[in-house]
Every structure is written in C-alpha cells, then in structure tokens.
Amino acid sequence: MTSLYTYLISSLPTLEFGGKLFFTRKEFLEKNHQLLSEDDRGLLEEIFKGEIYDYKGWQEDLLAYKEFEVGLRNELVKIRSVRKKIEVNKFFRGENLFDNSFYHIAMSAHHASNPLEAELILDRARWDFLEGLKLGHYFDLSCLLIYCLELMILERWDKINSGNAAELLEGALKHSDEQN
Numbered sequence: 001m002t003s004l005y006t007y008l009i010s011s012l013p014t015l016e017f018g019g020k021l022f023f024t025r026k027e028f029l030e031k032n033h034q035l036l037s038e039d040d041r042g043l044l045e046e047i048f049k050g051e052i053y054d055y056k057g058w059q060e061d062l063l064a065y066k067e068f069e070v071g072l073r074n075e076l077v078k079i080r081s082v083r084k085k086i087e088v089n090k091f092f093r094g095e096n097l098f099d100n101s102f103y104h105i106a107m108s109a110h111h112a113s114n115p116l117e118a119e120l121i122l123d124r125a126r127w128d129f130l131e132g133l134k135l136g137h138y139f140d141l142s143c144l145l146i147y148c149l150e151l152m153i154l155e156r157w158d159k160i161n162s163g164n165a166a167e168l169l170e171g172a173l174k175h176s177d178e179q180n
Contacts, residue, residue: 006139008035015150017127021158025151040141044148062145068129071099072122075106116160123153 013022023031025048029041036044081087105125112118130146137143 005141005144008032009139009143009147012147015147015154017124017150017153018157019154021151021154023151024155025148028148028151040144043141043145047145047148048152050152062133062142065130065133065146065149068102069126071102072105072125075102076109076122079106079110119160123157127153 015022029036029044029048033041105122109118109121112121127150130150134143134146137146
C-alpha cells in the first residue's frame with residue numbers, strides 16, 4: 001500500500017494556507033477513488049464530514065490534531081461563556097485540557113478586529129498545527145489525512161472568498177455556537 005500512496009501523494013498539488021484550491025474534497029475522492037482502499041476511502045469520507053468529536057477511527061498519530069481542535073474549541077467556549085454569562089461546563093467536549101497555546105490562540109481570535117479576522121487566526125493556527133504533524137510522514141496514510149484536513153480549510157476559505165463573506169461567516173459562527 002505504501003508504494004500506492006507514494007504515487008498518489010507525489011501527484012497531488014502542494015497546498016498553501018491562503019493559496020489556490022485545486023479541487024474540492026468531493027472531487028478529490030472521485031479523482032482518487034481507484035487509488036484508495038475501501039477502508040481508507042471510508043476514513044477520508046468520515047473526516048470530510050467534519051465531525052471530529054464523534055469519529056472514533058483516528059490514526060494514532062493524528063489524535064493530536066483532534067486533541068488540539070477540542071482544546072482550542074473548549075478555550076473558545078470559556079471566552080464566549082464569560083461574555084454571555086452562561087455556565088461553561090455543559091458546553092465542553094472531551095477532556096478540558098489546558099494548554100497555554102489554546103488560550104493565546106483563542107484570545108487572539110477574540111480580540112480580532114472583526115469576525116473574519118478571528119476565523120483567519122483560528123484556521124491559521126489549525127494549519128500550522130497540521131504542518132507540524134507532517135514531520136516524519138511523507139508518503140503514508142497520515143500524510144494523506146493531513147492533506148485532506150488542510151484541503152478542508154482551503155475549501156472553507158474558497159467559499160468565504162467567493163461568496164457573500166458576511167453571510168457565510170454568520171452561518172459558520174451560528175453553526176459553531178450550536179456545536180459549542
């Protein structure tokens with residue numbers, strides 16, 4: 001399977017934060033359908049759904065991303081609960097991990113001059129974390145999963161940049177508040 005992923009991964013365009021979206025996640029799966037095993041295709045489809053809290057099949061080395069995302073979102077919940085004067089504990093997901101990096105990222109986003117800038121700060125932090133996870137993973141399934149998670153971030157920003165940004169962001173924030 002490794003040689004197959006070597007071919008697949010080496011044929012993919014390089015993704016850059018804020019860069020061009022070469023294809024959507026749906027197009028990615030359609031284009032590479034034949035090159036992925038059924039199990040791996042199912043794993044990618046689950047990740048593409050975006051429900052990181054409920055998904056149980058994370059690769060061992062990508063659990064760090066799930067913990068990062070959960071920790072960051074929990075820190076955002078803390079900040080928002082103070083502003084809204086509501087009880088915070090019922091909105092936590094997973095363990096309430098404390099990490100100074102979560103706090104600093106969440107506070108930077110909270111102090112942003114507008115909601116779009118705040119989302120940019122959060123997605124930049126996600127991207128940087130994923131880039132750190134790439135180390136040591138060049139042509140394996142983990143590398144492909146990280147690629148797909150970055151693809152999701154680019155797809156989100158492509159929608160924001162090509163549509164009515166205010167309307168899309170409002171919808172995303174509403175969805176985020178419902179999730180938290």
